[in-house]
Amino acid sequence: QNKSDLTSTYFSNGSLMFFLSGSGLGVHTSFARSFSQKSHGKVGAKLSTGNAEFEITSSRILSAHSKGNVTLSFGVSGVRLTIRYDRGGMRYVVPFSLTSGMSVGATVVGGCIPALVNYMFSRVMKPYYERRIARQEFTLAEKLIEARKKAKMQMEIMSKKAELNVKQAKEKYGLVVLRARYGYRLHEECDWRDVQAPSLEKLEKLEASRPRLPSDWDEPEDEEEEEEEAEEEVEEEIQDQQASTLQVYNSHPPNIDVTTQLNFFSKEDSLELHGGKSKAQLLGFYNPCLGKPCVQPELYIRYQLASWVYEITVDDIEPVRLPSHRATL
Numbered sequence: 383q384n385k386s387d388l389t390s391t392y393f394s395n396g397s398l399m400f401f402l403s404g405s406g407l408g409v410h411t412s413f414a415r416s417f418s419q420k421s422h423g424k425v426g427a428k429l430s431t432g433n434a435e436f437e438i439t440s441s442r443i444l445s446a447h448s449k450g451n452v453t454l455s456f457g458v459s460g461v462r463l464t465i466r467y468d469r470g471g472m473r474y475v476v477p478f479s480l481t482s483g484m485s486v487g488a489t490v491v492g493g494c495i496p497a498l499v500n501y502m503f504s505r506v507m508k509p510y511y512e513r514r515i516a517r518q519e520f521t522l523a524e525k526l527i528e529a530r531k532k533a534k535m536q537m538e539i540m541s542k543k544a545e546l547n548v549k550q551a552k553e554k555y556g557l558v559v560l561r562a563r564y565g566y567r568l569h570e571e572c573d574w575r576d577v578q579a580p581s582l583e584k585l586e587k588l589e590a591s592r593p594r595l596p597s598d599w600d601e602p603e604d605e606e607e608e609e610e611e612a613e614e615e616v617e618e619e620i621q622d623q624q625a626s627t628l629q630v631y632n633s634h635p636p637n638i639d640v641t642t643q644l645n646f647f648s649k650e651d652s653l654e655l656h657g658g659k660s661k662a663q664l665l666g667f668y669n670p671c672l673g674k675p676c677v678q679p680e681l682y683i684r685y686q687l688a689s690w691v692y693e694i695t696v697d698d699i700e701p702v703r704l705p706s707h708r709a710t711l
Contacts, residue, residue, distance in 0.1 A: 407431065419443075433458050440496050445511065452496040454489075461488040463495060522673045523580035526634050529668035534574050537642050537666040544645035556650040557704060560691065561684040564661060565637030565670040568682040568695065572635035637679075638670055644683065648704075653685070657701030685709075 396413040408430025416422050426437040435457030442450050451466040461480040466473065480488040551558045563572070643666035647653060655661065661681055662669035671677045684693040685704060692709035696702055 401430075408433075412437075428457075435459065438496075444507070452499060454492045454496065456484070456489045456492065458484060461485055461492055463492045519673075520580050523634070526668075526670070526672055527577055527579065529672075530574075530577060530634075530638075533638070533666050533668045537574070540646040540666055541642050544642045547648055547650075548645050551648070551650050554650055555688045557648055557652060558686045559641055559644040559648060559653070559683060560686055561682075562640045562644045563637045563682045564640045564667060565635075565679050566674075566677050567636040568680060570636055571639075572637050573639060575631060577631045577634055634670060636670060638668070640667060640681075643667060651687070651705075653683075653702060653704040655702035657699055660698050662698075 395415060397411065399410045401408050401410060408428065410426070410428045412424055412426035414422065414424040420443040422441045424437075424439040424441075426439070428435045428437075435455060437453055437455045439451065439453045441452075444450050447470050449468045451464075451468070453464040453466070455462045455464070460482045461484070463478040463480060465476045465478075468474075480492055548558055550556070565572075643664065644653060646666070647655065647664075655664070660669065660679075661667055662679070669679055671679045679698045680695055681698070681702065682693070682695045683702070683704070684691065686692075687705055690711065692705070692711060694704070694706055694709040
């Protein structure tokens with residue numbers, strides 16, 4: 383039914399709209415509330431000449447790219463239940479017409495369905511997503527630690543050549559990199575100390591809460607015991623490594639010191655790094671922003687040329703050519 387808006391008013395968590403349709407003047411109002419960062423609810427009412435309709439909507443963010451929505455509409459025209467699923471740029475809508483007229487029983491049934499769906503999600507889907515996220519976080523932490531160890535070994539190999547380049551540049555009053563950091567939050571000074579290994583405690587608790595499937599019941603007990611012993615050995619090795627290190631980072635640092643690496647790449651009076659690809663692919667580099675899609679790493683360089691000191695910050699794929707007219711004193 384065609385309708386035209388006369389006036390609309392929006393207020394905190396709600397809206398009020400007057401419209402004119404074929405049946406006459408009407409009003410539509412709604413109120414929304416957030417129960418959590420991922421769960422939202424909305425109540426709405428539409429009143430017009432000869433018609434009255436109420437809506438209850440429950441929506442939940444299922445993942446980073448998907449969202450579920452259940453709407454119960456009941457009024458003079460009947461009771462309808464609409465299930466909507468959004469995934470990326472696609473939207474799937476499944477409407478159900480419970481009755482063609484007002485029915486208390488159909489309204490109660492329609493109201494119980496969203497509650498049942500929410501209960502099933504909280505008991506089945508939510509723990510599944512929590513376990514998946516915990517596994518992803520654990521795997522990502524291991525990848526970062528491995529990349530850090532590899533870059534540190536490369537830096538140690540590059541250090542002698544870097545020291546020689548610095549010595550030659552100072553003798554000829556050339557270009558010397560005084561400080562360089564790669565990553566984000568570049569104002570924080572981070573060194574190359576070890577990073578604490580990821581803990582298996584959270585992942586084990588979530589896995590222990592997972593419902594046992596028939597396929598799990600068929601596993602031999604000796605295999606389960608072997609897996610438990612292997613996990614205990616891994617935990618003991620991690621604890622030994624942590625005990626042998628006096629100072630470690632509890633979480634991965636936001637940036638890395640690449641002063642040695644840039645002095646290795648520098649010449650007596652210049653430094654050039656090609657652009658078009660991430661600097662994490664350079665020797666002695668790795669991306670400390672891995673797993674943070676909203677954060678792009680940057681490169682900060684503070685260098686000395688003759689008796690002057692300059693500094694510059696460039697994007698990850700931007701080329702570096704020093705000396706640069708963009709550098710500031």
